[in-house]
Amino acid sequence: MNAPDPDKQKMLWYNRRYARDFFVAWAVYVVIIVARHYVTTTGPLHTVFMVLPIIPIALILVAMARLLVRLDEMERLIHLYAYASAALITAFFAMAYSFLEQLGAPRFPVYGIFPIIIAIWGIALAVFRRHFSHSALEL
Numbered sequence: 001m002n003a004p005d006p007d008k009q010k011m012l013w014y015n016r017r018y019a020r021d022f023f024v025a026w027a028v029y030v031v032i033i034v035a036r037h038y039v040t041t042t043g044p045l046h047t048v049f050m051v052l053p054i055i056p057i058a059l060i061l062v063a064m065a066r067l068l069v070r071l072d073e074m075e076r077l078i079h080l081y082a083y084a085s086a087a088l089i090t091a092f093f094a095m096a097y098s099f100l101e102q103l104g105a106p107r108f109p110v111y112g113i114f115p116i117i118i119a120i121w122g123i124a125l126a127v128f129r130r131h132f133s134h135s136a137l138e139l
Contacts, residue, residue, distance in 0.1 A: 007072075014070045021063035026118075029056035033111065057114060078128045085128075086121035 032053045039049050068079055090113060097108055 018063055018067040025056040025059035081128045082121050082124035085124040086117045089120050090117045
């Protein structure tokens with residue numbers, strides 16, 4: 001019987017911790033964004049509530065950075081490709097949509113860009129993992 005690979009066990013723990021940290025912060029972010037639409041107060045409390053989403057966003061970024069530092073070289077490369085792809089694709093569509101806004105398209109809220117980056121990053125991560133796993137098989 002083979003002993004469990006300690007590197008795989010460590011990576012599994014890192015991924016579980018990342019998933020927990022990421023999804024808890026994401027859920028808090030979604031709750032705050034939805035609740036912001038129902039806040040009717042004015043004054044300082046209103047201002048605090050309007051900037052409150054900065055906290056879970058920072059926690060998401062910390063979780064992503066923490067995972068990136070702990071990954072092995074190959075996984076780090078895959079994540080960096082996915083991050084770069086997400087940033088470039090989102091930047092392209094944000095710029096393209098800004099031109100459409102000048103033609104009368106509805107205004108897109110800036111706070112909607114971060115979830116788009118995260119979604120594209122997740123898709124790109126799957127694509128690059130598949131690409132690199134096939135590349136490794138060809139070696």
